Amino acid sequence: MRTDTIQSKANGKNVAKESTPCFELKGSVITMIEMRLLQSNLDFFSIQLDKKVRQAADFFLRAPIVLDLDEVQNDDNEIDFLTIAETIRANNLVLVGFRNGSAQQLKQVKNLGFNILPDTSDRVSSEIELPANNTAEKHTPAQNQNQKPKYTPKPTGVASYSRTVYQPVRSGQQIYAKDCDLVILNSVSAGAEIIADGHIHIYGKLRGRALAGVHGDKSARIFCSNLEAELISIAGYYRVIEEIEDRVKNQAVQIYLKDERVTIEKF
Amino acid sequence: MAKIIVVTSGKGGVGKTTTSAAFGAGLALKGFRTVVVDFDIGLRNLDLIMGCERRVVYDFINVIQGDANLNQALIKTKQLDNLYILPASQTKDKDALTQEGVEGILNGLKETFDYIICDSPAGIERGAYFAMYFADEAIIVTNPEVSSVRDSDRILGILASKSRRAVENLEPVKEHLVLARYSPKRVIDGDMLSVDDVKDLLDIPLLGAVPESESVLLASNRGIPVILDGKSDAGDAYSDAVSRFLGEDLPHRFLHYQKKGFFGRLFGS
Numbered sequence: 001m002r003t004d005t006i007q008s009k010a011n012g013k014n015v016a017k018e019s020t021p022c023f024e025l026k027g028s029v030i031t032m033i034e035m036r037l038l039q040s041n042l043d044f045f046s047i048q049l050d051k052k053v054r055q056a057a058d059f060f061l062r063a064p065i066v067l068d069l070d071e072v073q074n075d076d077n078e079i080d081f082l083t084i085a086e087t088i089r090a091n092n093l094v095l096v097g098f099r100n101g102s103a104q105q106l107k108q109v110k111n112l113g114f115n116i117l118p119d120t121s122d123r124v125s126s127e128i129e130l131p132a133n134n135t136a137e138k139h140t141p142a143q144n145q146n147q148k149p150k151y152t153p154k155p156t157g158v159a160s161y162s163r164t165v166y167q168p169v170r171s172g173q174q175i176y177a178k179d180c181d182l183v184i185l186n187s188v189s190a191g192a193e194i195i196a197d198g199h200i201h202i203y204g205k206l207r208g209r210a211l212a213g214v215h216g217d218k219s220a221r222i223f224c225s226n227l228e229a230e231l232i233s234i235a236g237y238y239r240v241i242e243e244i245e246d247r248v249k250n251q252a253v254q255i256y257l258k259d260e261r262v263t264i265e266k267f
Numbered sequence: 268m269a270k271i272i273v274v275t276s277g278k279g280g281v282g283k284t285t286t287s288a289a290f291g292a293g294l295a296l297k298g299f300r301t302v303v304v305d306f307d308i309g310l311r312n313l314d315l316i317m318g319c320e321r322r323v324v325y326d327f328i329n330v331i332q333g334d335a336n337l338n339q340a341l342i343k344t345k346q347l348d349n350l351y352i353l354p355a356s357q358t359k360d361k362d363a364l365t366q367e368g369v370e371g372i373l374n375g376l377k378e379t380f381d382y383i384i385c386d387s388p389a390g391i392e393r394g395a396y397f398a399m400y401f402a403d404e405a406i407i408v409t410n411p412e413v414s415s416v417r418d419s420d421r422i423l424g425i426l427a428s429k430s431r432r433a434v435e436n437l438e439p440v441k442e443h444l445v446l447a448r449y450s451p452k453r454v455i456d457g458d459m460l461s462v463d464d465v466k467d468l469l470d471i472p473l474l475g476a477v478p479e480s481e482s483v484l485l486a487s488n489r490g491i492p493v494i495l496d497g498k499s500d501a502g503d504a505y506s507d508a509v510s511r512f513l514g515e516d517l518p519h520r521f522l523h524y525q526k527k528g529f530f531g532r533l534f535g536s
Contacts, residue, residue, distance in 0.1 A: 167427055167439075168423070168427075168470055169424075170420045170421060170423045170424025170425075170427065171417050171418075171420035171421040171424060172420075172421040172424050172425070173424040173427075173428065187470060189417075189420045189424075189468070190417060190420070191417055191420065191421065192424070207468075
């Protein structure tokens with residue numbers, strides 16, 4: 001967007017000076033999918049990837065992929081990185097680069113013109129679970145509190161806007177605020193579902209389900225003026241109504257994740 | 268300008284057809300030319316409740332399919348000159364409904380009538396969808412129990428998102444609540460949701476609570492809308508509800524349990 005405006009200015013009157021900035025730098029967090037290569041034999045790589053992508057085409061469409069070579073770095077067989085890259089591209093995925101390979105492998109990768117990304121120690125270890133269809137994933141009632149994330153990081157930008165709903169959200173309705181916060185200026189009925197990649201604010205009663213940070217934003221919160229929810233979830237960690245203490249029911253609360261526990265706090 | 272009103276609930280057996288018949292008769296009594304349309308294709312009931320079953324020749328689907336014109340299918344009720352019904356087909360099913368067909372019929376009715384009341388079938392499928400699609404106002408019939416309330420909530424959601432007014436971004440469908448089969452005594456005993464509970468859950472204006480009454484069953488079996496029964500509390504409640512629907516501000520009766528006094532019990536009030 002920004003480059004567009006600068007370009008159009010430049011094309012228009014050509015008033016650019018050296019002091020006029022051509023770009024600006026911003027820190028941005030993009031969630032990527034890490035693909036861990038498990039063996040050097042790639043006979044079934046294409047078939048398996050194709051099958052995986054078909055399970056959730058939307059989820060994988062143009063998703064950035066980092067190829068991790070940690071598991072194969074001591075494998076002496078030569079790996080055909082070019083075929084890997086082409087297969088990944090053919091599946092409409094974006095190969096960002098490689099990491100964690102042996103010096104030999106990384107050199108080979110570099111010579112082929114691919115990026116090498118820095119090693120990171122805090123790697124995501126949970127295996128990705130695919131969303132069933134879209135965000136309307138069904139939750140089975142929790143056996144115990146705070147289970148593993150159901151919603152897994154999807155490559156998206158950072159939440160920057162909000163979506164506002166003025167009408168009551170009725171049973172059976174589902175509202176999803178993609179890449180942003182969700183503000184509901186009314187009540188959310190039992191059997192309704194409100195979902196956001198960012199925070200959720202409810203200025204009526206929350207009787208339905210509220211899921212904030214569904215693409216893995218653990219800092220997302222739910223703010224609500226009257227809590228009677230069937231289910232609340234932050235970044236995939238959830239609690240059902242039976243696991244909500246009475247002292248916070250029908251109260252104005254905020255809900256956030258603390259040490260991977262869904263925490264409810266009265267205002 | 269003719270108004271299309273849908274009477275709907277989601278759940279079955281809550282009193283939609285009784286309410287449709289009562290509102291039809293109530294509006295006709297106030298002098299409006301009124302027609303009640305049975306959308307429950309395949310499960311025709313309205314004609315029975317309104318005492319017209321012996322005069323059904325053509326029906327809704329015949330008109331949609333061009334086998335009859337609208338005037339042939341409309342039946343005038345015995346009790347009121349300006350109250351008509353358009354019966355459903357008993358032999359066809361809801362697949363025979365088409366959007367163009369329904370729209371054509373409603374447009375035809377608009378030329379003659381002030382109020383067109385669409386008696387919706389239960390459920391949220393085709394019949395219910397077409398009954399509510401063209402509505403200007405909706406009367407949501409609910410019983411004071413949780414499943415009925417939740418189904419009504421679902422219907423309100425569909426009205427707010429899938430009706431013509433929602434799809435075409437017009438002023439939203441105006442929503443009204445009728446709480447049928449209400450028993451203040453059972454509310455006190457804790458067996459039933461109270462009016463306030465239901466209002467709190469659904470958050471739409473209440474036209475009236477209709478007390479559980481034997482007169483409703485009696486009226487249905489006789490084929491006379493209960494509102495025409497001068498001695499029935501349910502009829503009175505519907506009568507009030509119709510007045511409120513037309514904008515009158517009446518205090519609610521029948522909401523609270525009144526213990527009958529000694530003389531009340533003696534003479535029956």
